[in-house]
């Protein structure tokens with residue numbers, strides 16, 4: 001019995017995009033279908049190793065391409081794992097990929113070229129068939145199951161499903177090709193030469209044989225060379241091959257930013273081919289973000305997304321690790337404990353850090369792309385990977401008061417440190433504009449001390465965990481005691497004022513003291529080392545958690561007329577508590593903070609101003 005089912009809304013939108021395709025390189029549909037076929041063969045081989053009861057013939061696993069010039073069809077067939085009816089509905093009828101909704105929203109606003117770019121970042125997989133076909137049929141049968149299913153759609157909102165009794169195991173996708181349209185770079189995919197060329201270009205490294213099926217003749221030789229790229233010497237692999245391999249493992253449609261090779265001999269033998277992407281994956285900051293490294297054992301695919309091999313902060317690294325001495329039956333849990341995997345992971349992390357460091361040193365443009373796209377994730381390692389903290393710091397870049405638009409490395413920062421500066425100073429906050437103008441920075445600027453301006457959310461967190469870089473302490477200029485006063489004498493005669501203000505403002509601050517960090521502002525607020533910063537407090541609230549109450553320290557500028565005037569008044573027993581409260585409110589506003597009771601503040605201010613008229 002046949003049933004008609006609606007595509008999920010997001011899937012429908014994506015299909016529309018494919019049908020009215022804005023993607024200029026239509027040939028890539030074949031790469032996508034072959035990539036899926038290859039994955040299906042990997043899964044079947046693995047299942048047959050792991051499940052001895054699964055009765056499947058794995059002696060001739062392959063991908064076939066069958067063309068019919070008259071009927072204008074192209075069939076892409078694999079004898080891999082196949083899909084059940086429910087899997088077809090779930091995997092083909094819906095898009096579970098995270099970031100879909102965001103991407104579709106962006107697409108709506110994007111110009112055509114940008115939309116193409118978005119597709120390129122996202123990857124569309126199976127749906128790309130609709131760029132070249134006006135109808136697509138699929139017959140699939142899951143390994144181990146008796147019943148197959150026939151799927152069919154024109155991509156217009158619905159698809160039909162029908163059980164098939166005698167389907168061969170695996171998946172066959174029949175494309176009813178659109179007419180050739182050279183202007184729209186829609187080639188004649190019913191021609192063997194076209195298909196041969198595309199396979200050579202995009203899928204040559206696929207380790208399974210890809211064969212053309214021609215009428216009745218003996219099976220042809222595979223049209224791909226089938227060499228596992230990671231096992232071939234570097235000199236034999238072209239950039240084009242690396243790019244296509246990257247696309248296969250990453251599902252990215254763009255070129256990788258950088259390629260890395262890994263190999264180990266001796267106790268543990270392994271090889272790896274890893275990539276840095278040129279843009280942040282859509283799911284980089286989503287909870288279910290996947291890690292991009294696949295595990296192979298002696299050329300046999302074992303798992304995607306092998307979290308045991310890659311720490312979370314490097315989740316954007318894509319590629320393959322092939323280990324020689326693991327069992328094919330390993331589970332994810334066992335992997336975490338495996339000594340070999342732990343050793344490879346260590347090497348992998350080191351390799352990635354070295355690569356990023358080398359980019360930073362030698363290829364500033366490439367490094368800039370890396371940093372803009374992936375730096376925020378990378379910095380998480382400062383907190384989560386203490387063993388490599390120094391290397392991560394060294395490979396990072398930060399905005400600073402040195403330049404309005406160029407980031408600095410900590411090494412360059414240190415080289416610029418003037419005589420007398422003992423720490424690397426930084427300030428965290430919500431935006432560059434707000435922290436650049438915050439009073440804390442005044443005296444540092446006056447002294448010519450550079451300050452790092454850290455505005456990413458993650459900066460609020462790692463800064464507490466990092467105490468030094470290469471022997472130089474790192475210090476927040478909004479926390480702790482700073483002594484920028486040099487050898488000058490401490491201003492005297494303020495003690496009573498400080499005690500009085502401390503009492504007046506006891507509900508809001510834990511201490512009132514004199515400051516050496518201010519030159520033009522009367523007051524600022526600082527925390528103790530380890531205190532939550534105001535931005536961090538806000539982040540807690542945004543996550544629905546009530547942070548512990550943190551009172552801060554009010555620092556006064558003894559050189560400011562308002563402060564010295566208040567001291568004199570207080571000395572004469574004539575100080576107005578409202579002025580203390582206004583000073584506190586001003587300090588809060590100056591750093592971009594929020595007043596607890598803005599109305600009271602404004603009323604008090606208006607009243608005082610009135611007296612001056």
Ligand SMILES: Nc1ncnc2c1ncn2[C@@H]1O[C@H](COP(=O)(O)OP(=O)(O)OP(=O)(O)O)[C@@H](O)[C@H]1O
Nearest residue numbers: 036037040082083091092123124125126127171251
């Ligand atoms: N030939 C096939 N054999 C078995 N399963 C398949 C086959 N083709 C697709 N699938 C299943 O359908 C899912 C969706 O495929 P699709 O090509 O849309 O996305 P994808 O390959 O997961 O990712 P991407 O869109 O980034 O390429 C696959 O993950 C796979 O589980």
